[in-house]
Amino acid sequence: MMKTTLNEWHLTHTNNLPSRIDSLKNSISVLESKGEVEELSEEEVDGIHEMSAALFSLSRVNASILWQQARMSWLRERDANSKYFHAIMSSRRCRNVISSILVDGNRVEGVSEVQEAVFNHFQQHFASPNTHRPRAENLRFQMLYYEEGVSLTMPFGVDEIKEVVWDCESFKSPGPDGIHTGFIKDFWPELKDDILRFMTQFHRNGRLSKGINSTFIALIPKVDSLQSLNEFRPIALVGILYKILAKILANCLRKVMISVIAETQTTFVKDRQIMDGILIANEVVDESRKLKKDLLLFKVDFEKAYDSIDWGYLDDVLRRMAFPTLWRKWMKECVGSAIASILVNGSPTNEFPLKRGLRQGDPLSPFHFLNVAEGLNVLMTAAMEANLFTGYSVGSTNPIVISHLQFADDTLLMGVKSWANGRTLRAVLFLFEAMSGLKVNFHKSMLFGVNIDESWVHEATSVMSCKIGRLPFIYLGLPIFGDPRRLVFWEPVLDRIKARLSEWKSINLSFGGRLVLLKFVLSSLPVYALSFFKAPSGIISSLESILIKFCWGGSEDNRKIAWIDRNTICMNKESGGIGGEEVEGI
Secondary structure (H helix, E strand, O other), X not given: OHHHHHHHHHHHHHOOHHHHXXXXXXXXXXXXXXXXXXXXXXXXXXXXXXXXXXHHHHHHHHHHHHHHHHOOOOOXXXXXXXXXXXXXXXXXXXXXXXXXXXXXXXXXXXXXXXXXXXXXXXXHHOOOOOOOOOOOOOOOOOOOOHHHHHHHOOXXXXXXXXXXXXXXXXXXXXXXXXXXXXXXXXXXXXXXXXXXXXXXXXXHHOOOOOOOOEEEEEEEEOOOOOOEHHHEEEEEEEOHHHHHHHHHHHHHHHOOHHHHXXXXXXXXXXXXXXXXXXXXXXXXXXHHHHHOOOEEEEEEOEOOOHHHOOHHHXXXXXXXXXXXXHHHHHHHHHHHOOEEEEEEOOEEOOOEEOOOOOOXXXXXXXXXXXXXHHHHHHHHHHHHHOOOOOOEEEOOOOOEEEOEEEEOOEEEEEEOOOHHHHHHHHHXXXXXXXXXXXXXXXXXXXXXXXXXXXXXXXXXXXXXXXXXXXXXXXXXXXXXXXXXXXXXXXXXXXXXXXXXXXXXXXXXXXXXXXXXXHHHHHOOHHHHHHOOOOOOHHHHHXXXXXXXXXXXXXXXXXXXXXXXXXXXXXXXXXXXXXXXXXXXXX
């Protein structure tokens, strides 16, 4: 009922906004021109005031709609330049539109034909294969403490729910219910009792009402020249009530993950960082090269990692980790009751039930994936304990043996050179795939050899049906054993910054908008690389040139950039900043 009423209100108040705004401007202009030559009546003066208020209101609504449709979450300052928003929306529309697609080698065109092809593909993609899978009965997982299990199933409180609601972005893409989190925030006093009642009922019976777990799946292109549906990344847009529930459950789960997830996994676990894996991988390769020790590296490529996970395996893992029965019941309902509809050029297809996989966009999915990936850690540990696999030993006095590193689905296996290791790696990956449903794409996986004859590596890759890898290689977005003193090492970072700070964005943004975008870009792209590698002066100069050109339109004059430290960059003129004052946080 609420969705229907909101849709009707939306059509009434936002229909044809640009023409209504232009009409009001023209009417005001006519009256103001008349007022220059003769005195206006009271009715006409009141009319100008009413039309000016209406124009201001409609302009705010129009700017808000443009900002939401452009999906520029970094633009906190709400830059009012509509040219920029229109350019962003046009770019997004051109990139995301599916006018034709290849299906089994045949080109499919037309609105209804493309929709049917997309529906059939993803209905089959998320169907459960009729396959008997090995169970996780004999694997030794780390287990929760009793107190941790009890904490997971504590009743939900109003303050806890409100904290989660306010932690959500107000204008993220809405799910099938069409409601933003901002709506919940604005009407919290009226809605909090209903939301608490919903949460209490779920806690008591572990069931979700029909429609609560419905999902829109948006198709995000992974490449520029799209050919097939495998080149899209399916992102789930869940309804606001389910999102609130899932975020509360995810917050509970986050607190106990450190007890059940091994140190080899460095993501979504408290006090672990992405840089841990990069540091360890670089140290291992560096020591191997310096001490002339053999090192075998296998970079695993998982195919559609989230989409193929078997729910029975996930429940087995939770049971082996000693998660409470009530918690497992909740997880089965959250994962197993989902119904999806694919958005094709903005229009949803028919609904179909999801039978496997985790939804990218569900707050619980990253933690479920960690539990799933823990099975690979357990298998590798068991292989080493049974002397079937020999890891790489780092250090001499108190050596540490490392066999694998995991960051979500980015997995790096390592050990000494031996045919036994190669056979064990392949067997472990096949067994993990059979258990979890997480398919390993051997044709895209890569085998690297350090201080190993190239002929041996060639033979090993032919046996394992994988690609030959070359040093340096990219792991978690940064090069492993690259030379940061060379300019070519930094070219990918500069290319990404140039793409984010395109010249057309500078033309269409106000100066304040450019500063906000600069801060957003500088807080992510270069800082990640600079937190691990020291950049040469030539790269710093190139970066300064890109920033100055974007901010001031290419005229460097006497402007310069002062690099204070890795986390704070201040942009100044020689006179002491823009208008004589320092611009903080840029």
